[in-house]
Amino acid sequence: MEVFEAIQSRRSIRSFRADPVRREDIIQILDSARWAPSWKNSQCPRFVVIEDVGIKQGISQTLTRNRSYLSVLTAPLLIVVCAELGKSGHTGCDPATEKGDWYMFDSALAVQNILLSAWSLGLGSVVIGLFDAPAVASITGVPEGFAVVNLIAIGYPDEWPEAPARRPLEQTVSLNRFGDRFTL
Numbered sequence: 001m002e003v004f005e006a007i008q009s010r011r012s013i014r015s016f017r018a019d020p021v022r023r024e025d026i027i028q029i030l031d032s033a034r035w036a037p038s039w040k041n042s043q044c045p046r047f048v049v050i051e052d053v054g055i056k057q058g059i060s061q062t063l064t065r066n067r068s069y070l071s072v073l074t075a076p077l078l079i080v081v082c083a084e085l086g087k088s089g090h091t092g093c094d095p096a097t098e099k100g101d102w103y104m105f106d107s108a109l110a111v112q113n114i115l116l117s118a119w120s121l122g123l124g125s126v127v128i129g130l131f132d133a134p135a136v137a138s139i140t141g142v143p144e145g146f147a148v149v150n151l152i153a154i155g156y157p158d159e160w161p162e163a164p165a166r167r168p169l170e171q172t173v174s175l176n177r178f179g180d181r182f183t184l
């Protein structure tokens with residue numbers, strides 16, 4: 001699938017068929033994350049592939065009032081995205097306290113690679129950010145010095161949702177000065 005087509009057609013998929021994801025596809029998807037850009041190539045993201053049903057159930061309990069609660073339980077592939085702290089860059093305001101605070105950004109770039117490569121292989125996915133990250137760290141044995149960033153449920157789609165609307169381009173882009181009209 002061509003990149004722009006994958007970007008536009010990808011949807012968050014929360015309902016999955018039971019078919020397992022092929023091992024070589026899992027490897028390819030995770031390899032695409034490895035090739036994401038990162039601050040000074042510091043490569044802070046780490047990934048835990050969850051196969052154990054008990055662990056999956058434990059993780060699902062950390063989602064409250066989340067429409068992806070069942071997705072975690074039913075997705076054939078669940079990835080916990082983590083990041084090594086103190087490795088990525090900082091915003092420069094206070095390097096002493098903010099060292100490494102770009103780990104969310106580095107992780108998000110890796111996550112987008114995962115979503116798009118999964119989609120191009122016919123696999124749907126959903127990013128999950130609303131859950132108890134310290135609880136998931138404890139369940140999955142993520143050590144100190146690492147943060148749990150998000151979850152990704154992946155599997156063959158069992159739903160084909162409409163695209164949620166996006167703001168028109170002219171409302172998101174300015175020319176030269178913020179808010180000045182960028183003519184299409």
Ligand SMILES: Cc1cc2nc3c(=O)[nH]c(=O)nc-3n(C[C@H](O)[C@H](O)[C@H](O)COP(=O)(O)O)c2cc1C
Nearest residue numbers: 010011012066067068126127128129130131163164
């Ligand atoms: C940082 C982040 C956190 C998200 N957290 C959740 C979540 O906890 N539960 C959920 O169902 N969807 C979650 N989503 C998916 C968004 O709701 C979804 O991407 C958005 O509605 C746009 O739909 P689309 O992905 O189909 O284009 C999250 C997405 C992002 C980027």
